[in-house]
Amino acid sequence: MTTRSWWGWGNVEHAVTPEERQKLVDRVRAVLPNADLTLHDPPDPETLTIPKSRIQPSPLYSTDPLDRLTHARGQAYRDVVRNLAGDIGTVPDAVARPRTEQDVVDVLDHCGSNGIAVIPFGGGTSVVGGVEPRDIDGPVVTLDLGHLDRVLEVDPTSRAARIQAGVLGPDLEAQLKPHGFTLRHFPQSFEFSTLGGWLATRAGGHYATATTHIDDFTESLRVVTPVGVSESRRVPGSGAGPSPDRMFLGSEGALGVITEAWMRVQEPPRHRAGASVRFADWGRAVEAVRAIAQSGLHPANCRLLDPAEAFLNAGSSQSVLVLAFESADHPVDAHLRRALELCAGGEVVEGTAARWRGSFLRMPYQRDAMAQHAMITETFETACTWDRFAELHAAVTEAATSVLEEVCGAGIVTCRFTHVYPDGPAPYYGVYAPGRWGSLRQQWDEIKVAVSEALTGAGGTITHHHAVGRDHMPWYLRQRPDVFGTALTAAKAALDPAGVLNPGVLTTRSTAGPAPR
């Protein structure tokens, strides 16, 4: 049995140990001798005053204060430090836990006719304010889909499975395993996020190339909207008009509630080949990754760590490329050999891949442990075309470094590629800086603005796989074509006439009406 942390990442039982914490503190102190690393314990949730619910409890609605508190926000650094400071902000008035699709329909009907906002909630690991009832007038119900957690049907011939949206990653894989299949979608949040959350946010998985997003594994969707249930036809491919699924993928609960999906599954890999390559020169490392991304070899993993990232998380002081190929059907050694041929200027090294994997899974726990010592640990992710990467990288690094200097007096900026495409990489930036206890949220906000301006200004997308939520809205609205915003706003108005679905996400009044010519 495990207990979810009310204020931070994951399970209480898996939080950092005192020894692990001490190691982290020592490492930070080595780099930032003047940082105030006093430990701050989270408040006792019982002592927090949670506003009275404006909704009557019912078999469908739980108004238990702690239940509402643990559904009040996601898992961004911004969320964690507000929890640590006892700043609980707005909390949903009730939590609904549908056991059937009809329950979802009933909640939407009740909320629609009573002007109650509905925030669909999967695992609650949003890092962009996607599940937070921020700036919403009137009562709010959080729709926790956790009870819709079953694999309903497996089609072994077509290698597809009909799966309920509320299932968590490990439970999903456990239910597919007896059938000899796996979805193999492993975001960093895998253990605590759900299929529905992945679909609604276009989550990125562990595949570094080709099938990078959950979109690529989606065969059909079933979505409950206020005006009816939408179910797309199960077909492997279609040219019949714009794709219905592509409208709901990434809709972040603003157009409907995804209740089920037919997902493409596969056999677990039988053949594997991997290596890590060290580069003294970052530029040559980037060129090698571009060559591999454009080779058509499709590595399952192709993660480039810059020297700072490699130093912090893979025990190397040079750039490291972690390469891996996998197949359920055929040997992939030749693929790896060819990929290594493309790594001009690199040197194969041992062990870094394993060390990287280890820290990858601990990162969110470590982030929260260090937040208790007023350390600011945040990530920014984007994607851009290869021709713009050098410029974007310089702009983001410069913007991050100077805002950290300005806001925190010092800081470290790291970069890695999480996914790569023939036409460009998806760079992922980490910032580590000493914050001021009591001002962490404000400091985060300043840093977020500066870096987001830099990466969107340099041609990147505001998000490659963390979604828009509320934190990314200002930049999303600038990046999105106004005309598409007009169409999306009209579609939202048609499907959600009362405007109760996750208000403030994806569409706002400011995007309504005809776009400027």
Added chain:
Amino acid sequence: MTTRSWWGWGNVEHAVTPEERQKLVDRVRAVLPNADLTLHDPPDPETLTIPKSRIQPSPLYSTDPLDRLTHARGQAYRDVVRNLAGDIGTVPDAVARPRTEQDVVDVLDHCGSNGIAVIPFGGGTSVVGGVEPRDIDGPVVTLDLGHLDRVLEVDPTSRAARIQAGVLGPDLEAQLKPHGFTLRHFPQSFEFSTLGGWLATRAGGHYATATTHIDDFTESLRVVTPVGVSESRRVPGSGAGPSPDRMFLGSEGALGVITEAWMRVQEPPRHRAGASVRFADWGRAVEAVRAIAQSGLHPANCRLLDPAEAFLNAGSSQSVLVLAFESADHPVDAHLRRALELCAGGEVVEGTAARWRGSFLRMPYQRDAMAQHAMITETFETACTWDRFAELHAAVTEAATSVLEEVCGAGIVTCRFTHVYPDGPAPYYGVYAPGRWGSLRQQWDEIKVAVSEALTGAGGTITHHHAVGRDHMPWYLRQRPDVFGTALTAAKAALDPAGVLNPGVLTTRSTAGPAPR
């Protein structure tokens, strides 16, 4: 110099020769001894009475009757036999040939404020009535994008090119070649269709797996709509809300006019490996293709011909699988070897692939030549999951055979797979039957209804890569989730308030308003 046929496929100079025609007639007579194969010549277009234009000629609008006639419909069998019969139906009132994007804006403005329908027109090879002014009240302008035919920019680092929508396939490849790149999107219509047409109809290319549709090569789109110009950001991947491009891909001119796109290009293949495999047993052939589709080997070609298709077009009397791998980076012989291992029950044969390619490109010319002898030659394409294929195949074959029997007294039904996916194939059916001169269109309509009912009734999509147009609307409206129809109709109303863009395609009044629960 070549001349486009006014009534049928392609160039007059490349029409079937008398010898080729005689061979075809003899082959048909061998199978259908009682067929009346009298040759009928097309009418002289000068003798056809073309309704007077309701639009004033202007520098932007040509009202030349022959110009309007050659823009009146696409290249479906239904279109060709109506032309042959001198049944020209409705003809656009004018043809506009924009030379700049501003011209497109001006046409949309003028048509929008004067209630003139606008039908975007690329190469005019629609086989679904997509460019035909059918059942439109009021005047119609056909917007021929043929002058927007340039590759404007090439980004060799990201391997992408900014290309105008009106460029024809060969011209597009010719402009990319000096840069060392190719798009490698080769639909059967390649020579006579345009990039914009491919994008607006989600065209299928020659890649049998993975990157089957033009969608997969699209980095960003520029679209002129009545409320403004939409340009999506050039990024290799994004999770920022529903994809803007995916709304315009497949919009068939009903939401806007695609004027430019950034497309992912590649180096031409240096490594190739291919083979043809003969199967005595169709079921085992299908199983082999499924195994290859699920292997992750990604053949560039994986086309399965049933015995009838193989007999007519590849000189074999058994099912034939045409397999090919290609790469610009690495040898693919191992891929082919593994794919052949998966062909249990098959036998490698020589030459059929070349023969197949040859007839593939002649098919449309031969279809039209035989239409002059009152032969009905039509194709139906779909996609379904593997678990439903046997049932769909039986249903379609049975429906096609009996409707041919009923309508034509006899006929041949063939099947091939044009594309395959891990979760299902895209079967492509051909029907060949002796028609009655003077009733060919009505006979086609009866056959179309019977087969379309069968393939959508058995779970297939009404189209995998021929789009919806006007001919597929009844089945598209049944296949499309009503709720998505509601959203798409609202989006259309927001982008095209005057409802002038390709009216009758994708949305109709009947799909407006809230969907039934």
